[in-house]
Amino acid sequence: MSDFFRFPHTPHIDWLGEGMPRDDKVLNAAEVEAILAHPLRIEEKLDGANLGISMRENGELRAQNRGQYLLEPYAGQFSR
Known part of the structure; x- marks a missing residue:
């Protein structure tokens, strides 16, 4: 079994940008309340x-x- 952890999707507690987010998840009020509890x-x-x-x-x-x-040896953008 691998211990490799894939990057999770990070939802927004609130969307403060202009317009609607592209495909990002924005939590609803009940989800925010559950997290902040x-x-x-x-x-x-x-x-x-x-x-x-x-x-x-x-x-x-x-x-x-x-x-x-x-x-x-690191390659690409990680070689610097």
């Missing part, structure tokens, strides 16, 4: 590179893109 952990979303960061049990950091862990 419990303690939350807020995390920063890294935009633009489809980059995820996780930590192994030994504390080593790992980077991943949409479908795999990034391994050296």
Whole structure:
């Protein structure tokens, strides 16, 4: 079994942009109330590179893109 975690879809609690969102999920009032009724952990979303960061049990950091862990030698936009 793989420990790879695919990027989840992140719904909006509220839509503050102009017009309607493209295909993003915006929670309804009942969904927002259900989420806010419990303690939350807020995390920063890294935009633009489809980059995820996780930590192994030994504390080593790992980077991943949409479908795999990034391994050296890095290529493309991750080679810089």
